[in-house]
Amino acid sequence: MPPVPSIPLADDRTIAAADPSIGNLVKDATTHLSTLVRAEVELAKTEVAREVKKGIKGSVFAILALVILLYSSFFLFFALAELLADIGLWRSAAFGIVFFLMLLMAGFFAFIGYRKFRTVRAPKRTIDSVKETAATLRQRGSDEPRD
Known part of the structure; x- marks a missing residue:
């Protein structure tokens, strides 16, 4: 993690002994508040x-699954065309097996993408x-007495 600015800590007895003016206290409070806001933004x-x-990372796997699914649809249509043109099931069965294998791969990558999104x-x-x-x-604002 990158270094985050922090509020400097000082000994309360030193501050009380020095008896700083109201202007210095306001300046210190403003500086500390600014540092605190910057630290919150950095975090x-x-x-x-x-x-x-x-x-x-999760979206890469989801996109990969969609691409494989898109390419798999080509094999589905190609297998259907082979089936209609050539009523023999052997060649089209091979295309069907490839289609289902690609569906399994798409399902696997979709599962990995889902797991990444869950994190x-x-x-x-x-x-x-x-x-x-x-x-x-x-709390600090409510503790101070009101004039």
């Missing part, structure tokens, strides 16, 4: 990119982190 981008890659999940860590941040900000 969301990382998780979404990972899930998109999984989705692309795609919502960015849970990002959602949890955003909910936690929102709850913390709401």
Whole structure:
């Protein structure tokens, strides 16, 4: 994972001893909030990119299954034409066997694609982190006395 900016931690006693002004406190809070938002956005981008890659892999197998199915339809029609033109079943049976073999392959690739799609999940860590941040900000806002 790429490095994500973090909020610098400081000793509370050092801050209390220095007795910073309101302006400095607001500036620090704004800086920390900006860093927090950037970290949340970076986490969301990382998780979404990972899930998109999984989705692309699953779609490749689904497309492969559809291509094989499309080519299999050619053999179905070719076997039907052979059957109608040549009532003997031997040659057309061979084309039918090829058709069913290709259907099995399409089913196999469709199954693999389905399994890959099933692994795609919502960015849970990002959602949890955003909910936690929102709850913390709401809690801090309600703890402060109102004038």
